[in-house]
Amino acid sequence: MATPHRQATTPALAHALSAAERGLAVIPLSRTKLPALRSPHREDPGGPAPCRGECGRPGHGVHDASTDPARIRELFTAAPWATGYGIACGLPPHHLIGIDLDTKPDGDSSTALRELALRHLFTIPPTVVVLTPSGGRHLWLTGPPDVAVPNSAGRLAPGIDVRGAGGYLVGPGSRTRHGAYAIAPGTAHLAPAPCPRALLRLLLPAPRTRRSTPSTDAAHGQGLVQFVRSAHQGQRNTRLFWAACRAYENGLGPTLTDALLDAALHTGLTEPEARATLTSAARMTGHRP
Structure with a gap:
């Protein structure tokens, strides 16, 4: 080169x-x-x-x-x-x-x-x-x-x-x-x-975002939780981190934390592992854990 x-x-x-x-x-x-x-x-x-x-x-x-x-x-x-x-x-x-x-x-x-x-x-x-x-x-x-x-x-x-x-x-x-x-x-x-x-x-520059409503927020939150619950071994931490980041970016982080934690425990992650991943996602998106 x-x-x-x-x-x-x-x-x-x-x-x-x-x-x-x-x-x-x-x-x-x-x-x-x-x-x-x-x-x-x-x-x-x-x-x-x-x-x-x-x-x-x-x-x-x-x-x-x-x-x-x-x-x-x-x-x-x-x-x-x-x-x-x-x-x-x-x-x-x-x-x-x-x-x-x-x-x-x-x-x-x-x-x-x-x-x-x-x-x-x-x-x-x-x-x-x-x-x-x-x-x-x-x-x-x-x-x-x-x-x-x-x-x-x-x-x-x-x-x-x-x-x-x-x-x-x-x-x-x-x-x-x-x-x-x-x-x-x-x-x-x-x-x-x-x-x-x-x-x-x-x-690229961020596109203009549409206004959210309680119903769309709830549906989006449930989709993120289901995304974590369906994770297989080897992708559990990755899915939890990704879903938690999306939740915080959309203003749903605090309200979804418990549901995402339960979903992660359902997949077999330990509570310390899951909480560490949720904390990392919060920090990465500029929020306090």
């Missing part, structure tokens, strides 16, 4: 050309991870013009991204100080989505992602993983061509940022003032994997 291009004048250009051969649109980055070329409109009277590259001059950030080797060489020639490259997200053919798992002193983003996966019943498939100098990871996924995933910081979970349409990922082989980005061992041969549908729903 990060194999340098043979006919290039700098390591950054070599890696950028290699990425472009795989259909990834790139731009030059400085050691600060920002676009290496400043806006050509920065000194225009009245402030920057609302231009996304229509003027033909470089310096429009991710809007300059290209897979054309000649254009890429032009960009790097205009920014000989570039030490890295950015990969534009959301563009065809890959419609790349980047899941940035940061390292935070107040929480483990990898654990948060695993809890989200358990809570929403999805798994991250084998895919390209890029290691960052700070010890974080970038997971590369692909999205549908007709869906624009927005950029976000911490909305999915603390320490997890999302790079979507209009955003970019620092490409492997790039060097910054904090160190180098590199492909994780064992993932260089992989292509970006499709984003799981359940995760994709979380990445």
Whole structure:
């Protein structure tokens, strides 16, 4: 994935050309991870013009991204100080989505992602993983061509940022003032994997919710309880956690706790196990157990 291009004048250009051969649109980055070329409109009277590259001059950030080797060489020639490259997200053919798992002193983003996966019943498939100098990871996924995933910081979970349409990922082989980005061992041969549908729903803006009524709440609550009661060995904790999360998200957590606990005991879970799972679900959804 990060194999340098043979006919290039700098390591950054070599890696950028290699990425472009795989259909990834790139731009030059400085050691600060920002676009290496400043806006050509920065000194225009009245402030920057609302231009996304229509003027033909470089310096429009991710809007300059290209897979054309000649254009890429032009960009790097205009920014000989570039030490890295950015990969534009959301563009065809890959419609790349980047899941940035940061390292935070107040929480483990990898654990948060695993809890989200358990809570929403999805798994991250084998895919390209890029290691960052700070010890974080970038997971590369692909999205549908007709869906624009927005950029976000911490909305999915603390320490997890999302790079979507209009955003970019620092490409492997790039060097910054904090160190180098590199492909994780064992993932260089992989292509970006499709984003799981359940995760994709979380990445998109929340749809407008309908108003609930006592009757619909009761039916929904009973459905969650039955979902737990019908669990087989090996899926009891998973189902209880998922149902409890749904209950708290819909404002039914406190009223359903006893019923969910009884349902979990019916499946064979011990009371300490069930209560620990209910507490974890409450905490995960931002409620006091």
